[in-house]
Amino acid sequence: MSESNMLTQPNLLGIRGLTRQDIDLIHATAKEFKDVLNRPIKKVPSLRDFTVANLFFENSTRTRLSFELAEKRLSADVVNFSSAGSSVKKGETLVDTVNNILAMKVDMVVMRHPHPGAHHFLASKVNVPIVNAGDGTHEHPTQALLDTLSLRQSLGDDLSGKNIAIVGDIQHSRVALSNLWALKLLGANVRVCGPHTLIPRHLHKLGVEVSHDLDETIRWADALNMLRIQLERQGPDDSVRFFPSLREYTMRYGLTMDRLSQANRPLVIMHPGPINRGVEISSEVADSDHAIILEQVENGVAVRMAVLYLLAQQRG
């Protein structure tokens, strides 16, 4: 029982700031929770004296459901909040909103917020563990943790030297940045692939390869993480476009069975969801044996249980 049972951070604000040991600890704990989820009774009493607030200042379906299920399967009490129809619309500040909720004796906050860094700001103002469920285009750490766990289950526990490509809208993707940090920590070779306009300049300085050629990337990769085009983050309809048309994007960067047949080895295909079938990935590929999209979702609940369980003990 050494300090390796403990995360180095009191919050989960992003993958940046975590260590390799943190990721290994979360994955090892998640594997045990995955076992729990396959029992006749899929619930443990670990956090029965604990209350978690899910604050969603931005739309979400699967992340929110996944967190809520994770909390309930740990026997925590759960309160949900979404900014639609709340006092936020009446002009209340973030810190006031959260402090009001904490005054109702809440022990942990899971938050999604449209502003990058909102969680870092909040963590300096309140004294409960904060879990980032997505902050704007910045980070989405639990998604990266579940993606890397799924990869380790498909490609083997040791990802060092494996070639992982993240394809699509890198510019607007918090999944891309968190995945990039996590994959680097696990020793994988990381490449991003997409149109020039959707890849931030200077990204190569983070130690990743940049490619604009999907076919060549398919021949290079062991696994592809296909990202959705985030039209909602690309400005209003009349603003400058990042690419001429969705159809052209699909022609150059859509993953089809034809394209996949060029691969040098069996490729693992991931997608963080929601899928736009026929845009970044064809239905055939999404439903093929290559895709581990539903395993990702299953791992998501286990990974979030692990994060909540470990953080809840930090300040026990």
Place this chain on the structure above:
Amino acid sequence: MQNQVLIPPAQFALILDRLAHQLIEHHDFSETDLVGLQPRGSRLAERLQARLKELLPGEDIRCGKLDVTFYRDDIRTHEKPLAPNVNVMGFTVENRHVVLVDDVLFTGRTIRAGLDALLAHGRPKSVALAVLIDRRFSRELPIEPNYIGKHVDSIGAQHVLVEWAEEQEDDRVILLNSKPQ
């Protein structure tokens, strides 16, 4: 005061043998499963399983390894975070008789968590408890074992350590004067 050997290797083997015979006396192993509590109780359960297989050739004796970490009542009050162990059940205990196995029975809290954890794998017909060491007079819950290797009267600060030949050089039980770090 020196650390004291409570059970030397020769006596250890006799005790395992006696426990196995006691289990056969009271259980029909076509309806009974062994479930060891991780990490140390499952070692004893595996040893008992191996001995029972020798004594009952042809009988399929099942042995699960149950991890109770997520069911403990001290998860958030423990000084250090509790890391889970691997849980290997592989069968449900619905309508089965179960012998729960642990190495040392002290406060009874681990067994309480073990009963909870066991119920997540089905509703057993009955549950009995077998332990190698029963530290009497230190119980915090009304839990008593059915099968006991040896009674030990000790004070709270002391620690009973079971060593296994698989990990250390020999099977034996030692009474330490303080909890090892």
